[in-house]
Amino acid sequence: QTAVPLLPRPVLGGVIPLYSPCPSNYVTWYKNCYRLVSEPKTWEEAEAACVKEGGHLASVDMSYDQAFISGAIQQGNTDAWIGLSVPSCLHRYGWSDGWPVFYTHWGPGEPTNHKGEGCVSMHGRSHFIQGTWNDTACESIVQLLCLMCPSPFLSEVLLDQLHVLSDPQC
Numbered sequence: 001q002t003a004v005p006l007l008p009r010p011v012l013g014g015v016i017p018l019y020s021p022c023p024s025n026y027v028t029w030y031k032n033c034y035r036l037v038s039e040p041k042t043w044e045e046a047e048a049a050c051v052k053e054g055g056h057l058a059s060v061d062m063s064y065d066q067a068f069i070s071g072a073i074q075q076g077n078t079d080a081w082i083g084l085s086v087p088s089c090l091h092r093y094g095w096s097d098g099w100p101v102f103y104t105h106w107g108p109g110e111p112t113n114h115k116g117e118g119c120v121s122m123h124g125r126s127h128f129i130q131g132t133w134n135d136t137a138c139e140s141i142v143q144l145l146c147l148m149c150p151s152p153f154l155s156e157v158l159l160d161q162l163h164v165l166s167d168p169q170c
Contacts, residue, residue, distance in 0.1 A: 021150035023053075028150075029068045034058060035146045036072050036080065043119035043136075046081045046144035047096050055148025056097035057083030066105050070131030073122050073145060079134070081144040084120035086135075093120070097147070107132030 020026075022033030033055070041049060043057075050056050060066050060082060073080045083096035093101055093111075107129045111117070119138040122145075123130050136142075 022148075026146075026148065027072065030065070031150070033148045033150055034069070034072055035148075036076055037144045037146060038076055040078075040141040040143055041081075042141060043081050043085060043138040047083065049144065050083075050146035050148075053146060053148065055146045056095075057081050058145040058147040059083045059095040059097050059099045060103055060105065061099065062103055063105075066103065066131070069145060070122065073143075074125040074130060076124055076143050077126060078124045079121040079126075079136070079142045080124060081142055082120055082122050082133070083147070084133070085138065086118040105131070105133050107134055111135035 020028045020033075022028045023035075026033035026035045028034075035053075037046075037049065047057050058069055060069055069082070084093050084101070085096065086093050093104075095101065107123060110133060111120075112135060114135070116137045116139075117135040119136055119140075120133050121136045121140070121142055123132050123134060124143075
C-alpha cells in the first residue's frame with residue numbers, strides 16, 4: 001500500500017496543518033520556507049547556496065516579514081545575509097529574487113554607501129540594534145537566511161484538497 005499524506009484537519013474558522021509544505025530543514029512562515037544557515041559565506045556564495053537549494057537569500061516585503069526574519073536570525077549569534085544588494089550595473093538596491101524593494105529597515109545612519117559595501121546583512125542578537133539592516137562589504141563572511149517557495153506540486157495538492165488561494169509568485 002502507498003502512504004496517504006496527512007491532510008489538514010478542519011477546525012472552526014480554518015484548518016490546522018498536520019505537515020509542512022517545506023523541506024524538513026526549513027521553517028514555514030506565511031506561504032514561504034526559511035532556513036538559517038550558520039556556515040558563514042560571502043554574499044555571492046550565500047546566494048549561490050540558496051539557489052542550489054531552490055531559493056534565494058531572504059527578501060523582506062513587509063514589516064511582518066521583517067519581524068519573523070529578525071527573530072529567525074536572532075537564533076544565530078551573528079549577522080546574516082539577506083537578499084538585498086546593489087548590482088554594479090543598476091546602482092540601486094534590489095532583491096536577488098527579483099522582487100521590487102517596497103520595504104526597508106536600515107539601522108541608524110545606514111546605508112552608508114561606503115565603497116565596496118553593496119550587500120546587505122541583518123544585525124544579529126550581538127548588536128544593540130538587532131534586526132536592523134547594514135550595507136556590508138560583499139566579501140564579508142557571515143551566516144545566511146535562505147527563502148524558498150514551497151514545492152509547486154505540494155502547492156497544487158493543497159489547492160486541490162483545501163481550496164485555498166496561493167501566492168502566484170510561488
